[in-house]
Each structure stands twice: as C-alpha cells, then as structure tokens.
Amino acid sequence: MSDMLRLLMRMFAIAFGFFAGCLAAGLAYAFLARLVVPEDFGRFSDLELTVTLVVGVVGVASLFARAVLIPAFAIIAIFEFLRRRDWLSYALAGAVLALASGVYLAGGTTAEPAQIIAIHTACAIIGASVYWLVTGRNAGRWLPSERARTATAVDGEA
Template identity: 35%
Template sequence: MNRLVAYLIRFAVILIGYVVAALAASAFLNIMFLASLGLMTDETQPAAQASLWFSVPFVALFVAYFAFMPAAIAILVSEIFGRRDWLFYALAGAVVAAVFLGFAYQTADANFEITDPRVVAAVVGCGMVGGIFYWLSAGRWAGSWREIGNPISPGRSGS
C-alpha cells in the first residue's frame, strides 16, 4: 500500500510540475515577444502587464499541448534514471522545444515561417525556462518513488 500511495503522490507532483513548467514557459515567451515589439517600456507597461494576466495562461494551454509527448518522454527518462540536476532539465527542455520546432517545420503550410533565428532562439529558451521550472517544482525529487518501502541497511557496525 505504501508503494501505491508513493506512485500516486509522485504522479500528482509530476502533473503539478508540468503545469508550472508550461506557465513559466508561456510567461517567458510572452515577455520575449512583448519586449521584441517594444511594448515593455515605461509608458506601455500597465497595458502590457494587464494583457499578461490573460495571455500567459492562454498560451500555456498551447505550450502544454504541443510539448506533451516529448516532455513526457523526458520526464519518464528522468524518473527512471533518477536525474535530479537542473542542467539535465534545462537541456531536456531545449530538446523538447527543438522537437516541437522540427514537427512544426515538417507539418506547416507554406505561410507558416518558423525559420527566423530569433523565433527559434526564443522557443528554445522557452523550453529551457520550462525545464528549469519543472526542476524547481518536481524534478528535484525525481526517482524518489523507488526509495519508499525499501529497507535501509544500517551499514557497518564498527566493531
């Protein structure tokens, strides 16, 4: 029973971490594009800040949808191997973003241009921020479900 509870708790933590990562990636993407358009200056900041309250959760839905399968594979690998370092998650987020860009490039219509280097860098940075925020919320305890229920050996007795 302890094992089942540990699995369910870890699954809930993974879901919460994925939601946090999608929101962080969306916020980074929104701020990057607002800043590139020049809308983050002092005179336009109140309007831009108010628009972020709506656009960050809305774009997070798309980020979570398009990144789900590659992110699920990265999360599964991190859980199996028990990776708990932030660099793994940042690089995994970059790979997830690169996989998304590859799929978007392969399946896009002729008018959908995602080859601009600034857009590619923003999306890869978005993936890295999402990976780091996943690590902050759930990745630091990756593989902890395997430690529940295992007897701890006392080690050497010293005699």
C-alpha cells in the first residue's frame, strides 16, 4: 500500500474518531447536565424521546466539535508524530481543551459555574477516551520509521 493511501486512510480514521468522540461527549452532556432525566423515559412516547435525544445529542456534539476543532486537530497531529498511544495523554488533553476553550453552555441552566466546568471537563474526558478507543491507540503507526521498525523486528525473530 502506498504511503499516500496509508496517510489518507489515517486521516479518515482521525476524522471518524473525532466524530465518535464528539457524539460521546454530547451524549454524556445530555445526561450529566440533566437535559434528559430518567423520569422522561416513562413520561414521553418512545418516538418523541428518541427524536429529542438524537437532536439534543447531535446538537451538543456539534457545539463541542465547533469549539475545539482546530486545537483538537493540533493536539492530534502532535500525538501522531510523537506516537502517543496511552489513554491518559488523550484524557488529559481533552480536559485541558475543555478548560481552555471556555465553552460553558450555561444557557437556561441554574447550575453553578463550578458544576458547569466539571460537567464539561467530564464530557471532554469521555470524548477523548472514545477517540482513543477508536483511533488514538494506533497513533503514529502509519509513519515510515514505525513500519520499518516493526518489519525489522519481525525479520529478526524469524
């Protein structure tokens, strides 16, 4: 497989992982910020609750994605070239992005600022963890030096 195709596939995987992480953060926000509470499951019809949940999660996920898109891709690029594959790096980077971006969607809530910051930080850690599960565990494996190192190790074992 050519290097260009390998890079294109990696970029697609990064975009998909970012999308999945944002959806996970949006779902976590919907429940942590109490946009959807367990009492709603018996009170509304299944279709109404499903539409509300899908629209709410996608809407919150798009807000998160818009707020951290450029800094997140910068961190992802750094982690790719440094071959960072550990979960903790991604979780801490997500928390730092949440704190640095200052996206505190307090509209309509009566929550305290500390509670809002905690919810956003938790959602960012959840989103970063999902990104790590989907894409981050293989960071840097597409780089030529990494492939040469694994090929040499396999040849040396045989």
